[in-house]
Amino acid sequence: xxxxxxxxxQINPLKEPMFFGNSVNVARYDQQKHSVFEKLIEKQISxxxxxxxxDVSRDRVDFQxxxxxxxxxxxxxLKYQTLLDSVQGRSPNIALLPIVSIPELETWIETxxxxxxxxxxxxxxxxxxxxxxxxxxxxDIVINxxxxxxxxxxxxxxxxxxxxxxLWQTHGEGEWEVDGEMHTVNMRELKKKLFxxxxxxxxxxAVRFYxxxxxxxxxxxxxxxxxxxxxxxxxARDENLHLVSTQQIINLWQYGQxxxxxxxxxxxxxxxxxxxxxxxxxxxxxxAHYLFRNGSMIGLNEEMLCQYVEYIANMRMEAIGFDAPFKxxxxxxxxxNKYLVSDNVQxxxxxxxxxxxxxxxxxxxxxxxxLGDFEL
Amino acid sequence: xxxxxxxxxxxxxxxxxDASQGNTLLEALEQAGLEPHYHCRNGFCGACRVQLTSxxxxxxxxxxxxxxxxxxxxxxxxxxxxxxxxQ
Numbered sequence: 327x328x329x330x331x332x333x334x335x336q337i338n339p340l341k342e343p344m345f346f347g348n349s350v351n352v353a354r355y356d357q358q359k360h361s362v363f364e365k366l367i368e369k370q371i372s373x374x375x376x377x378x379x380x381d382v383s384r385d386r387v388d389f390q391x392x393x394x395x396x397x398x399x400x401x402x403x404l405k406y407q408t409l410l411d412s413v414q415g416r417s418p419n420i421a422l423l424p425i426v427s428i429p430e431l432e433t434w435i436e437t438x439x440x441x442x443x444x445x446x447x448x449x450x451x452x453x454x455x456x457x458x459x460x461x462x463x464x465x466d467i468v469i470n471x472x473x474x475x476x477x478x479x480x481x482x483x484x485x486x487x488x489x490x491x492x493l494w495q496t497h498g499e500g501e502w503e504v505d506g507e508m509h510t511v512n513m514r515e516l517k518k519k520l521f522x523x524x525x526x527x528x529x530x531x532a533v534r535f536y537x538x539x540x541x542x543x544x545x546x547x548x549x550x551x552x553x554x555x556x557x558x559x560x561x562a563r564d565e566n567l568h569l570v571s572t573q574q575i576i577n578l579w580q581y582g583q584x585x586x587x588x589x590x591x592x593x594x595x596x597x598x599x600x601x602x603x604x605x606x607x608x609x610x611x612x613x614a615h616y617l618f619r620n621g622s623m624i625g626l627n628e629e630m631l632c633q634y635v636e637y638i639a640n641m642r643m644e645a646i647g648f649d650a651p652f653k654x655x656x657x658x659x660x661x662x663n664k665y666l667v668s669d670n671v672q673x674x675x676x677x678x679x680x681x682x683x684x685x686x687x688x689x690x691x692x693x694x695x696x697l698g699d700f701e702l
Numbered sequence: 703x704x705x706x707x708x709x710x711x712x713x714x715x716x717x718x719x720d721a722s723q724g725n726t727l728l729e730a731l732e733q734a735g736l737e738p739h740y741h742c743r744n745g746f747c748g749a750c751r752v753q754l755t756s757x758x759x760x761x762x763x764x765x766x767x768x769x770x771x772x773x774x775x776x777x778x779x780x781x782x783x784x785x786x787x788x789q
Contacts (some may be wrong), residue, residue, distance in 0.1 A: 365766055369746065566747040573748065577768040641739065645748050647770065657739065661723050666749075668742040 329424050329495050343585035345429030345520055346513065350488075353630055354429055359526050360584075363430040367437050367658060370567055375560050377448030382553030383453045389456050389551065395621035400551065402617055403538035405467050407561075408449045409477055410534060412467075412525075414568075415442040417484040421523060424491055425516075427600065441564050447555045455553075472616045476609055480534075483526040487519045514587070521579070521591050525599040528572035529606035532642035533635060535565050537610050540634055541617065543665045544626040559665050566666070569642070576646045600648055607639045626659075633658040707757075707781040712788055721780040727752075727759065728776035733787075738776055739789055747780040752776050757785030774778060 332564045333351040340359050342348055358364050367534070392400065419439045426432045446542050453460035467473055490511055493502055546555035547570050579588040592599075614631040622628065636652035705722035709730065719730040727751050731738040741749035748767035754774040763778035774787070 362766060362768075365764065369766060455711075563742070567743055567766070570746050570748065574768045577770065581771075641749055641751075645751065645768070645770075663741060666741040666747070668744040668746070 327371075327495065327498065331688050343586070343588070344428055344431050344446075344578070345422070345425045347426075347585075348518060350427060350429050350432050351439055352429070353433065355433070356450055356607075358430045360430065360574070360578065363428075363434040364572075366509065366567060366571055367430070367434050367565065370437050370564070372432075373441075373560075373564060373567070375444070377444065377451035377557060379503070380448075380451075380553055380556045380560075382452055382557070385452070385551050385553045386605045388545075392550070393621070393623075395618075396545075396623050398620050399541055399623055400545070400554075401463060402472075404449055404453065405463060405470065406476065406613065407471055407538050408464070408531065409467055409473055411442045411445040413480050413484070413621050413649040415439055415446050417526070421484045421488050421491070424495065425473070426519070433682045438568050438571065440684040441568075444563050445564070452554050452557060454580075469516065472613070476613070479605065479609065480526070480530055483519070483523040487523040490516055490670060491518050503533070504533075514591075516594060517587060517591055519589065521595055522598060522602065523577055524572055525602050526606075528569070528576060528646065531565055531572055531641075533606055533639050536638050537614050537617070537631055537635060539665075540621070540631055540659055540662060541626065543662055544623060544659075546665070547625055547661055555665070563667055563668055566668075574647050580647055580670070601682070603639070603648070604651070605645055607635055610635045630658050634662070646658065648654070708784040709781060710784075710786040713786070719761070719781050721782070724762070725780070726762065726777055727774070727779050727787075731776060736789075740777055743777045744766040745775055748775065750776040754789060755786045758782040759785065773784065 330349060333349045335351075336349060337348040337351065339350065339354075340357060342359065344360070349595040355364055364458070389397070389400070394396050416439065420433045422435050423432065426435060450460070453463055455669050458464065490509070493504070493509060494512045494516055498513070500510075500513060502509050540559060542551070547550040576592070578584045580592045582589040612633045615630050618628040618631075631653050634657075636654040637657055640650035640654065706718055707722045709717050709719050709727070711717070711731065711734075715734065715736065717730060717734045719725070719727070725733075726727075728738055728740055728743065739749050741747040742749070743775070745761075745763050746767055747763035751767075751769075751773050753772060758781075759774045759779040760782040761775075762777045765778050766777045767775060769775060776787075776789075
């Protein structure tokens with residue numbers, strides 16, 4: 327069935343599943359099947375920020391004073407994050423928009439991807455400030471073997487879903503030969519690919535960012551690279567929100583609150599989903615090893631970082647119904663929390679210490695009792 | 703009606719929380735020196751998730767994270783009865 331940008335059939339979006347139902351026609355948000363996505367959109371929009379608002383000019387001086395091993399840690403993390411956000415800035419749109427069936431989720435996906443592009447822009451903002459010509463750093467992202475390994479794992483589930491969706495939309499269900507390879511396309515297969523894709527994205531948002539976050543905040547603890555750390559705090563806040571959305575999707579499926587077939591698939595592919603998560607954790611630990619191969623930095627070493635990955639993975643896995651697989655139950659990097667508290671994120675001076683600063687917000691409801699203290 | 707409830711943590715610590723004070727369960731746990739997990743303190747990251755084994759809680763802020771049956775988010779709720787939690 328081919329995709330239409332405006333489905334002319336009369337459909338009731340309240341009865342549609344999240345994915346693989348009728349495609350969305352009217353973008354209406356007055357009624358929602360899963361209202362949480364509407365709330366996520368509102369929250370995300372209230373978090374709007376621009377990288378240029380953050381002054382990173384002092385970071386250049388700090389960067390020059392870093393040791394070679396510290397420079398390696400800092401730049402490698404930026405490269406890895408650039409990769410992650412390059413993927414996340416486009417893939418949810420390309421993979422999920424053609425198959426989404428409810429308007430609030432469709433708009434959430436667009437909002438989510440848009441914020442990932444802000445993150446990508448901020449890496450350019452940081453790098454342009456550190457190097458006269460940041461080309462070398464960007465170019466290494468597609469050459470560097472360590473980053474390549476991760477890129478494969480991150481993009482393969484997206485690519486698979488995109489390819490099968492394209493086959494389904496152009497040829498329909500059946501057996502199709504493409505470049506000498508046979509592909510079986512049916513709804514069950516498509517839904518399985520979707521399930522694995524969302525689990526892989528969930529693992530990405532849940533643990534993949536946190537090794538670099540920890541390094542950035544470890545620099546900030548020493549009053550170094552503070553402009554960069556301010557930006558990463560904003561990114562961490564957004565990523566947390568994105569993680570909530572994938573956790574919501576997975577849980578809605580698991581509890582049969584959406585497509586009943588997805589509930590079956592969630593049970594059928596439980597082990598595979600677990601493996602996706604465990605692989606991501608393992609890769610992050612290897613990344614920590616790569617970062618510290620030339621020496622560690624003050625306040626952080628490979629072991630602590632791996633413990634933190636385990637600690638955060640336990641938490642994230644419990645959120646989607648897995649048992650916590652690691653022993654690490656206490657937070658090995660307690661100072662991380664102060665950078666992750668949403669209310670402490672400073673967006674602009676007038677917005678300090680508040681979560682969502684709404685421009686021109688007024689209280690339009692005034693009752694007589696509000697004026698009770700007035701005396702004439 | 704009294705808003706003072708007993709909170710039992712991991713079957714051992716016990717504290718009393720006055721739900722009318724506007725302190726969240728997370729803040730109450732911190733004041734009792736229990737070092738609960740947290741990140742965003744705003745109901746969306748889910749880091750403060752604890753198991754609610756008995757009793758009820760009321761959410762004073764709308765949580766965005768999915769709350770699985772038998773769990774509660776300490777950063778945005780107050781006890782609505784005597785409760786028992788595991789963290």
